Amino acid sequence: MAYVAIADRDHEHHLHDPQTFITKYIWSQDHKVIAIQYGITAISVGVLAMILSAMMRLQLAFPDVFSFITPNNYYQFVTMHGMIMVIYLLTALFLGGFGNFLIPLMCGARDMVFPYVNMLSFWVYLLSVIILMASFFVPGGPTGAGWTLYPPQSILPGTPGTDWGILFMLISLAVFIVAFTMGGLNYVTTVLQARCRGMTLMRMPLSVWGIFVATILGLLAFPALLVSAVMMILDKTIGTSFFIPAVLSMGESLDHLGGSPILFQHLFWFFGHPEVYIVALPAFGIISDLISTHARKNIFGYRMMVWAIVAIGALSFVVWAHHMYVSGMNPYFGFFFATTTLIIAIPTAIKVYNWVLTLWQGNIRFTVPMMFAIGFIFTFTHGGLTGLFLGNVTVDLPLSDTYFVVGHFHMVMGVSPVLAVFGAIYHWFPKISGRMFNETLGKWHFWLTFLGTYSIYLPMHYLGILGVPRRYYANGITDFIPESAQTMNVGITIAALLVAVVQIIFFVNIIWSLRNGKKADSNPWGATTLEWQTPDTPPKHGNWGPELPVVYRWAYDYSVPGQSLDFIPQTEPHHGHDSVDDEDKDKK
Amino acid sequence: MHMSTLLIALLTAVIIGVFLVRHLTAKPWLTVSQPDDIGPLQIPALKVGLWAFFACITSLFALFITAYLMRMDPNHASDWYTISKPGILWLNTGVLVISSLAMQWARNAEKSENIGGLKTALAVGGLFALAFLGGQLIAWQQLKNSSYFDIANPAVGFFYLLTAVHGLHLIGGMYVWGKTCFRTWRRTTIEKGRLSIELCTVYWHYLLLVWFILFGLLLST
Ligand code: HEM
Ligand SMILES: [Cu+2]
Numbered sequence: 001m002a003y004v005a006i007a008d009r010d011h012e013h014h015l016h017d018p019q020t021f022i023t024k025y026i027w028s029q030d031h032k033v034i035a036i037q038y039g040i041t042a043i044s045v046g047v048l049a050m051i052l053s054a055m056m057r058l059q060l061a062f063p064d065v066f067s068f069i070t071p072n073n074y075y076q077f078v079t080m081h082g083m084i085m086v087i088y089l090l091t092a093l094f095l096g097g098f099g100n101f102l103i104p105l106m107c108g109a110r111d112m113v114f115p116y117v118n119m120l121s122f123w124v125y126l127l128s129v130i131i132l133m134a135s136f137f138v139p140g141g142p143t144g145a146g147w148t149l150y151p152p153q154s155i156l157p158g159t160p161g162t163d164w165g166i167l168f169m170l171i172s173l174a175v176f177i178v179a180f181t182m183g184g185l186n187y188v189t190t191v192l193q194a195r196c197r198g199m200t201l202m203r204m205p206l207s208v209w210g211i212f213v214a215t216i217l218g219l220l221a222f223p224a225l226l227v228s229a230v231m232m233i234l235d236k237t238i239g240t241s242f243f244i245p246a247v248l249s250m251g252e253s254l255d256h257l258g259g260s261p262i263l264f265q266h267l268f269w270f271f272g273h274p275e276v277y278i279v280a281l282p283a284f285g286i287i288s289d290l291i292s293t294h295a296r297k298n299i300f301g302y303r304m305m306v307w308a309i310v311a312i313g314a315l316s317f318v319v320w321a322h323h324m325y326v327s328g329m330n331p332y333f334g335f336f337f338a339t340t341t342l343i344i345a346i347p348t349a350i351k352v353y354n355w356v357l358t359l360w361q362g363n364i365r366f367t368v369p370m371m372f373a374i375g376f377i378f379t380f381t382h383g384g385l386t387g388l389f390l391g392n393v394t395v396d397l398p399l400s401d402t403y404f405v406v407g408h409f410h411m412v413m414g415v416s417p418v419l420a421v422f423g424a425i426y427h428w429f430p431k432i433s434g435r436m437f438n439e440t441l442g443k444w445h446f447w448l449t450f451l452g453t454y455s456i457y458l459p460m461h462y463l464g465i466l467g468v469p470r471r472y473y474a475n476g477i478t479d480f481i482p483e484s485a486q487t488m489n490v491g492i493t494i495a496a497l498l499v500a501v502v503q504i505i506f507f508v509n510i511i512w513s514l515r516n517g518k519k520a521d522s523n524p525w526g527a528t529t530l531e532w533q534t535p536d537t538p539p540k541h542g543n544w545g546p547e548l549p550v551v552y553r554w555a556y557d558y559s560v561p562g563q564s565l566d567f568i569p570q571t572e573p574h575h576g577h578d579s580v581d582d583e584d585k586d587k588k
Numbered sequence: 589m590h591m592s593t594l595l596i597a598l599l600t601a602v603i604i605g606v607f608l609v610r611h612l613t614a615k616p617w618l619t620v621s622q623p624d625d626i627g628p629l630q631i632p633a634l635k636v637g638l639w640a641f642f643a644c645i646t647s648l649f650a651l652f653i654t655a656y657l658m659r660m661d662p663n664h665a666s667d668w669y670t671i672s673k674p675g676i677l678w679l680n681t682g683v684l685v686i687s688s689l690a691m692q693w694a695r696n697a698e699k700s701e702n703i704g705g706l707k708t709a710l711a712v713g714g715l716f717a718l719a720f721l722g723g724q725l726i727a728w729q730q731l732k733n734s735s736y737f738d739i740a741n742p743a744v745g746f747f748y749l750l751t752a753v754h755g756l757h758l759i760g761g762m763y764v765w766g767k768t769c770f771r772t773w774r775r776t777t778i779e780k781g782r783l784s785i786e787l788c789t790v791y792w793h794y795l796l797l798v799w800f801i802l803f804g805l806l807l808s809t
Contacts, residue, residue, distance in 0.1 A: 219647070
C-alpha cells in the first residue's frame, strides 16, 4: 500500500496554525506548548508538596517547637504531600509533560493526532489542580486521611477534613482522571498512528516505549481509582454503604449495616500498584536513552528492554495485594501475591543489568544528564532491593507502616523518578529552549541532591527496623525506640531542608539560562533520535518544516565501527559500506 | 478472585501476546530496509482512538462489576438485600435494541449513499436512545417509590450507580450523535461524516452490549 503519513493525509490535516498570542501560548493546540504548560503546573504543585514535606520534617525533628503545626495539620500535610507528589507532579509531568513533548518529536509526527483533545486535557488537569488547591481553604481544611484515603476513617469524623476536604480530594481525582484519559488516548493513538515513514515499533526510542506502555497502564488502572472515588463520594454524600461498615462513630451507631473497607483497598491498590509503574516506566525509558547517548554506545539488549517494559507493565496488574498483607487475607493469596511480586523483579533486574552493561566500556561523558542517569541506577537499585524484602509476607508484617516503608518507597518512586525528571530536563533543555544550561551549576545541583536525598532516606530504613512508625506526628517516649533515634531524626531533617533549598540552584540555572545561556545548536549531544534532527531549534509549529522525516535505522547507532562520526541519526540512509557493516553484524 | 474476571484477563493476555510476538521480534539493529513497506496502521486515527477508549471504559465497567460481585459476597459483608427490579427495564432494553438497530441501518444507508434513509435512521436511533434514557429515569423513580428503597442497601446503591454510569456514557454518545446529525444535514464533508457515522454506530453497539451485561447482572442477583 502506498504510504501517506497521517499528518499529510488531506482529510486528517488538523494543523491549525496559531495566529495570536493567546492561541500560540495559552489556548494552544501545539504539543510542545501543552507539554510546557503541563510541566510548569506540575512542578509548581511539586514545589508546594516539597514545602509540606519540609514542614513535616521540622515537626519530626523538633516536636515541641512549632506550635502552628497541630497533629491535624501534620496528617493533612502527609496526605497532600503524598497525593500531590504521586499524581499531580509525577504522573502529570511524565505523561502530560514529557509524553507530550517527546512522542510526536521522537516518532516523527507533526503533532498529537487529536490536538484539540490534547489541549482540553491540560485545561482539565489545571482544573483538577485548582480544586485540589481549593481544598486548603474549605472549612476543616484538606483531608488528612493519608494518600491511600482508606475508609471508613477518611469520611468519618475524627480525621481532619472529613467535611469538605475529602470531597474536594475525590472530585479533584475524578477530574484528573478525565484529563489523563483525554491525554492518554492521544499518546496511545499517536504512537500507533502517526509515526513517520520507516519508524517501526521496534525502531522507537525506549523513552517512547516507556511512556507508551505507562499510558496503557494508566488507561486501564485509573478507572479503578475512579470507581473507588465515585463510590466513596456517594457513601459520603447520599449515605450509600459501599465501603462504610456497621460502625460506631462518636458513640453513635450509624445507619450502615456492613460495607466493605477491604473492597476499597482492593480497588485502590489495583490502581495504586500500576501507578508505581506509570511513574517508573517513563523514567526507565528516559534513563535508557540518556545512558546510551552519553555513553556513546548502543543500548545493551534493546529488544530485551522493550520486552521488559511490556512484561513489567503486564505483571504490575497482578501484584496489588502486596500492599494489603496487614489487612489480612487467605494465606494462598498472600503466597500468590508474594510470588508475583518477586517475579516482577526479574524483568526489572534485567533492565538494571542492561544499563550497567551499556555503560561498560562505553565512552562515558559525565555530562549533567548522565550524572542524573547514573544516580538513578543507584537509587533505583537500592529501592528495588528493599522492595524485595517488603514483598514477602513475613518480612512485611513487622516492617509495614514503619519508616522502612517510607525509606523504601521514597527511594524507588520518590527520588529515582525525580532524578530521571532532572536528567531529562537537562538533556532536552537545549531542544526545548534553544539554549545551553550552566554545567557547573548543574553538577552542584546533582551532587547536592543525590547525596542529600541519600542522607535523608538511608537512615530511615534503620529507623524502620527499630520500629519507628510512619504517619506519626510525634514519637513521644516509648520503650523500644532509643533516644538516639530522635538524634537521627534531626539529622534527616537537616538533610531534607538542605535538599529543599538546593533546588533553588536548579530554578536559577533554568531561568538564567533561558535568557543568557549559550545558544544551543540543533544536536548538542550528538544524539541519533529524531527530535535532535528538527530543522529549527526549538522546533517550530509542525516540527519538521515542509517534509516529514524518514527513518532508516534504529535509535541506537552510536560508535558504529568504520564511521567518521560516533553517531548516525535515524534519518541517515544506509550507504554502501555501511550495509557491509550490517552484513558483518549479521554473521555474528 | 472471580473465575470470569480471570478468564477475561487470560483471553486479553493471549490476544496481546499474539500481537506482541508478531510485532516485537524484529531485530532493528540488523535490518537494512527501505522505509516504504513499514509504517503505522493504515486505519483512521479516530477509529484507533475509539478502540483505545473502549479498552479504557471496558476496564471501568469490569471494575464496577467486580466491585458489585465482591460487595455481594457474604464473606465481605452481609447486608445485601436483593431487590425486585422495575419492570420497565425490559421495555427500556427493547428501546435500546431498536436504537442500535437504527444506527446500524444508518450505517448501511450511508454505505449505499441513501441520504433519505440515512437521515431517518439517524433520527430514529437518536430518539430511541433518548427514550431509553427517559425510561431509565422512570425506573429510578419507580424504585425510589417502592418499598425496597433503602439507600444503605448496597443492592439499591449499585442499581443507581450502574445505570447512571451506563447512562452517562450514552449521553456522551448523544453529543457525538448530535455532531453527526449536524454534518449529515449540512452534507459538507462526506468523508468525515462517513467515519463519524461508523464510529457512532460501533459505540452504540458497544453500549448495548454493556447494557446486556449489566441488565443480566442486575436481574440475576
Ligand atoms: C524533598 C523530598 C521529600 C521529603 C523530605 C519527603 C518527606 C516525607 C515525609 C516526612 C513523609 C511523611 C512520613 C510519615 O509521617 O509517615 C512523606 C510521605 C510520603 N511521601 Fe515524601 N518526601 C519527599 C519527596 C517525595 C516524592 C518525590 C514523592 C513521590 C512519590 C513522595 C511521596 C510520598 C508519599 C506517597 C508519602 C506517603 C503519604 C502517606 O503516608 O499518606 N515524597 N514524605
Ligand atoms: Cu505495589
